[in-house]
Each structure stands twice: as structure tokens, then as C-alpha cells.
Amino acid sequence: MAIADIRQRPGVLFVSAILLHVVIISTQVNAPSGRPLLSALTFGVVGEVQRASMGVVRGVQGAWGGYVALHEVQEENARLEQQVQTLQVRLQEQRAMAERAQSLRQLLELRERAGLDTVAAEVIAGPASPDFRTVTIDRGSREGLAADMSVISPAGVVGRVIQPSARAAIVQLIVDRNAAAGALIERSRVQGVVLGVGSETLQLEYVSDTADVQPGDLVVTSGIDGIHPKGFVIGTVDRVDAGTNGFHVIAVRPAVDFSRLEEVLVVVTPPPGRALTDPGP
Amino acid sequence: MRGVVVAAALALALVLQTLLTGLVIRGAAALDLVLIVVVYVALTRGPVTGLVAGTVAGLAQDALGSGVLGIGGLAKTIVGFAVGVVGTQFIVSAPLSRLVVFAMATVLHAALFMGLYVGLGLRSFPSPFEAVATQAVGNAFVGVVGFQIIEWLPGLAERRRARRPLKR
Incomplete structure (x- = not known):
């Protein structure tokens, strides 16, 4: 009932929301003492969602790639073309792995050179x-x-x-x-x-x-x-x-x-x- | 139920914003997908839902950013409310009028966001006009296309059924 009353008064809700934000901003601008609790909690949750989303995206990419590859293998007429495509993909994968290895090697060199933990x-x-x-x-x-x-x-x-x-x-x-x-x-x-x-x-x-x-x-x-x-x-x-x-x-x-x-x-x-x-x- | 849908849409936009800018689309940083969803919600659900969506979305973005918590929230709250009021006072169903609303909402959001930062002496924004204009065009385009797709999808199945000959 109370929620319904508030929805009938958008002006009150608007002013309340503005005041809430002003209070939140004021506390930070006047007394900057580290990150607020709300910020830490939100990031804790969203960070996990981002990790999970990345996992799902990679899983879907893998499943999709596997399906398409299997589907194309069944087409006998395109066997040779398929082989070429597979080799090209492998070549790209090798290149990607080499680039990643190079990137990691640079990172390792930097770590050793810097002498820092x-x-x-x-x-x-x-x-x-x-x-x-x-x-x-x-x-x-x-x-x-x-x-x-x-x-x-x-x-x-x-x-x-x-x-x-x-x-x-x-x-x-x-x-x-x-x-x-x-x-x-x-x-x-x-x-x-x-x-x-x-x-x-x-x-x-x-x-x-x-x-x-x-x-x-x-x-x-x-x-x-x-x-x-x-x-x-x-x-x-x-x-x-x-x-x-x-x-x-x-x-x-x-x-x-x-x-x-x-x-x-x-x-x-x-x-x-x-x-x-x-x-x- | 509607609240859950709005919350899910905002969460999806937030995750997409971080994933797309981080991984896939170069220059996607010019888009603010969360603002697009707030404007869409405000246009379709009215000023109160737009206000709540703007508050939640803005605070979440602030919490994940490097700035002051609440400034983005305040900007999106005002934009959500204002767009909701516009949606109830004017007929905003044509693509062109929606384009204008999305673009103006982006400009209003940028003016509030930058104005608050500059007013509080926290940041300066040297020559922001090009970036704001780019974002307004991008948001307007994506917003209108998204709007059309969402309106078009539910009718698609019915139209297909209507075209199919009756079985005897």
C-alpha cells in the first residue's frame, strides 16, 4: 500500500532520490577515507559475474566451434577444403599461442629486471x-x-x-x-x-x-x-x-x-x- | 516481475559494457549501454521506473568506476526521471522522435555528470564536445535500433503464423 502511495507521487520520489545522491556525494567529497562499503560490495558481486560471464562466453565459443567443425566433417565433398581450413585454424592458434608466449616472456623478463615482488x-x-x-x-x-x-x-x-x-x-x-x-x-x-x-x-x-x-x-x-x-x-x-x-x-x-x-x-x-x-x- | 526484467536488463547492459569495451569492439567505449537501457525503461515504463532504474544503474557504474560514488547516479536519476516525464507528456513512438530523445538524454547526462565534477572542483573536461556528440550519435543509433527490434520481435511469430496456410 505504502509503495503504491509513493508511486503516485513521483515528485516526492524524485526529490528523495536527489537528496540521497547528494548525501552520498557529500560524505565522499568532504571526508575522502577509502572506498565506501556499497562500492566494495557491488564490485565483489559484479567481479564474480564478470568472471562467470567470461567463462560462459568461452564455453559457448568452444561448443559452437566444436559443433561447426563436426558438422563440416560430415560433408565428404568438402573434406580437402576442411583439412585446409583446419590447418589454417591451427596455424592461427599456433600464432596466437606464440604471441601469448612472447607476451608472457616479456612479462617474465620485466619481473626479473625490475627486482620487485x-x-x-x-x-x-x-x-x-x-x-x-x-x-x-x-x-x-x-x-x-x-x-x-x-x-x-x-x-x-x-x-x-x-x-x-x-x-x-x-x-x-x-x-x-x-x-x-x-x-x-x-x-x-x-x-x-x-x-x-x-x-x-x-x-x-x-x-x-x-x-x-x-x-x-x-x-x-x-x-x-x-x-x-x-x-x-x-x-x-x-x-x-x-x-x-x-x-x-x-x-x-x-x-x-x-x-x-x-x-x-x-x-x-x-x-x-x-x-x-x-x-x- | 517487471522489476526483475528491468534489473536483469540493467545487469546485462552493465556486463556487456565491460565485456565489449574490454574484448571485442574497438571504440565501443563511446557507447553507454547502461544509459541506453535507462532511457528505454523510462520511455516505456514512465518517470518513476525510469528514476529507480537510473539510480540503481548510475550507482552501480559509480561503484565500479574510479570517481565519486553518486555523481553518475545523480545524473542518471535525473535523466531517467526527465525522459519518463517526456514519454508521458509527448508521443514518442516514431523512430525520429526516439532518436532525438536518446541523443538529448545523452547530452543531458554528460552535462550533469561533467557539471557536477567541475562544480565540485574534482575534474576538468577540456573540450568535451566531440566526445559527447559522438556518444550522443552512437547511443541514439543503438537505442533506436534496439527499440525497433524489441517491438518487432513479439509480432514476428504472430505474422508467421498468420501467413501459414490452414491445415484441413
């Missing part, structure tokens, strides 16, 4: 909204992942873990609008802060307009943010423009191709000066 993870899903640049990986707190751990790939810095659940985690890509990292120009050792702008480029800010920065310069992590280890590649300087406040306006092209991201390494060794138990901002 890392956990390898696979990207299992993209962002839930086009307004955010995040990915979901198939490793979570069970494998030792925690918020604010750096995520890297053989090409360079990928981002940071923002929300781990038991068996999955959301990674904020460095190109996300809310992302930032301490950075320096490798050649001239000029320091700044790299900010994501939500597109495929980054901005390097707080670099004095008298500093030595040129297009093509390599931008690496400075390690001062307490998240990313020092010396990992972020990208290359694409454009340097004169700013108005005494700072350069610098566009940086990320080293990582985020549209082809498949495997990553999560750095579980905290950078010097930050313990693992640090709750973060």
Missing part, C-alpha cells in the same frame, strides 16, 4: 562506464593485492589498483581523469606530475617554463608519489607549449597501448617510505 594478472573486463578509464584484472586480495599498488606492463606504467575484491581488482589506468603520478624527464631529470585527462594522451604539469623539455624526451616515474616504483616508463613527450602561469603545457604520449592490454604485473612490494599496511588517502 610482483603478481601476474590477466585483464578480464573493461570499464563499467565510458566516463572512467579502468580495467578489471583476475587477481585480488587473495593473491596479496591491495589498494594503491602499482600496475605495470613490459611497455610501461599501466596504473594502480583502486579496489581489490577477493579474486579480482579494479585498476585505474594512468589515462583516467582521476589518475596522477610523480614523473621526471629522463634526459634532464626535470620533475613534474603526470595527469590523466581521460583521452589517449597525458599531461605533464608543474614543469617550469624555463626547464629543459623537448618533444621525444622519455618520461619516467619519479617514485615520489609512494605508489609507482622509480624509473618505469610512462611515455614520451609529444608536444611542449608555452603556458600562462610560468609552467610548460606538456602533452605526453603513453608508452602503453591501453586498447591492447592483456597481461599486467602488479607490484606488491611497497615503494620505500610506504608500508603495505598504509591505508592510503
